[in-house]
Amino acid sequence: MQNGHLFSLDQLQAALSSINASKDLTALFYRLNKALSPLFNYKNCAILVEKEPLIYRAIASSDTCLNYLDWTLSKVVDDQNLTEVFFSDGYANPELVGNKTNMPADLSNILLCKLPPSRSNSILVFSELSHEPSAVFSQDFTMQILLEQVFIKVESLIKSHSHTSQLLSLVAVMTEQAELFKELASEWFWRMNSEYAFICVDELAADDDLYKQYFIGQSPLQLRSENESAQLRKWAQFQHIITQHGDFFEFEFELNVPRHLWISLSGKAQFSDTGEFSGYMGIAKDITYAKDREIAYKQAKEKAESANSAKSQFLAVMSHEIRTPMNAILGMVELLNDTALTEQQKEWLSYAQSSANLLLGLISDVxxxxxxxxxxxxxxNSEFNLKELIQSISAQFEAHTAPGKLIFEQIIDKSVPDIIEGDSTRLGQILFNLLGNAFKFTSHGRVNLHVSREHNLLTIKISDTGIGIAEQDLNRLFKPFSQVSDSVKRKQQGVGLGLSITKKLIELMQGTINCHSLLGVGTTFTVTLPVKAVDVTPVTSKQEQIQQPLNILVAEDNKPNQVLIEALLKKLNHSVTLTETGSEALNAIKAKQFDLVLMDMMMPVMDGLTATKYIREEMSLDVPIFALTANAGQTDKINCLNAGMNKVLTKPIKFSELSSAINSLTRTAKKEC
Incomplete structure (x- = not known):
């Protein structure tokens, strides 16, 4: 004893160092026994804490048997002045041990010591003492320091043991998960650290160490191929997800490894007990085979679409090449009709005109x-007079009627508006196809056209008393290149596209078409279309039908079409200047002022679009320019309007259409005045 204390400073320091160096509880209790041996000898030691009121149990001991005892320590706990007590009859004393099951037979000579005040609910137990201590040593300052350090070290070792157990449990869980992953043929387990680098790759699907060789220490960004690096938006979205510690599923990318390889990653963010982000854990899947099939399918689809586009482009070009001479043929026939002809000449001309119109119809259908x-x-879509359109289309079939044999009746309800907004050309095409179909298969009886409106739905009903359609043929009525029977195909001209195109146009207008037919009785087609009525008063005065003579420039490289257009314009009392190229048209405009330019789209040296842009942008002229084109596509019309043209006239150009277009120009000029 030094300076009245049980331990000198050096002895205390040595004992504390020894206690702190303990790697486990066994070493700790051994070193404690060694430190206390100069004072007294004992066999076992335990640290008790209160689990229930006045019931204590060991949290650590040198003998595991002591861990299962319930200690009833009311005498020690209740006496505030008592810091330690010795029991020579520990086994028999009911105040010490309540549960004697598994109690060591030699449990006697027990010394109970209260730990320092900071550990008021903890008690130190020594058993099998060699003798009762001669002094109350637990009140000694140096002893209190030593026992305090013992308790701190015990807590530390218990926590460490618990953490180790948790880690071992986690390893066991991960091992179990890995075993489950092995059951998945192409999936494998991976882990990333907080820097998004792979730290664990359990390769299951491959035969070699490819994944382990290239993945460990690398992030997905470092593993992606050059093609993937170019997909900035895709990888920016992925980086945003992982930096926000969000979960991701089936993120697919191509790897930059010696072998052609695609993988799909699914990952879930991982966090420590304190909530810190520790990385990702998830599964990966080799999707190379599926991706190759997807790419092959995409390439095949693109190839098919390219071939289909080329086919459509070819048809459009061929249509343009055919429409150009057809314009001259039909125009010349129309001009000849206005000349003095014999009855036989008129008959021959009628045959030529009907054949040319049939050919034009086939070209348009294709x-x-x-x-x-x-x-x-x-x-x-634009505003147009619906009733005038119906009457104009109907008038073209009046020649097919015969008194007492075939009657054509048109009924337009008062509910039908005069002016509506829509595509007049396509609606006219629908009417023409359905009426043409009715007259084609009706040699006697009636053809009726009934147009009505209820709310915003326009109903067009066309019925006939023709040959009708068999029930088994109705299901292929709207299929392309299909006709109801070979006998009909031989009798009637056509390629079987009319009704198919009609149905597609109606669907494009958000409408419906239905057919009801009985073989030998007749057929009724019913079309419903949503329409938007326009509340305007159409101008129909005769004065506006009279055109003032205009000075018109025509740019057209086809000689027959030049002759035709010049004849049509002169018939309307207009002055005409002819040019064959866009550059010639520009020179003519520089030399002379014109009221109107009719510009062909496709010409040698300089086409009509280029010439129009030059007139608008370089010459800054606002002279009206009408396009003359055999390209009937919407894209071509848009290109013409974007170039600065005012209107598009599609070949073959009829006299009435040309007159109406020029008439609209003169009406506009009058309004501006």
């Missing part, structure tokens, strides 16, 4: 079908 097939068909 072109429209190519647009529908390629998905390029669109509507050109």
């Amino acid at each position: 072109l429209d079908f190519s647009k529908i097939e390629s998905g390029t068909l669109s509507l050109d």
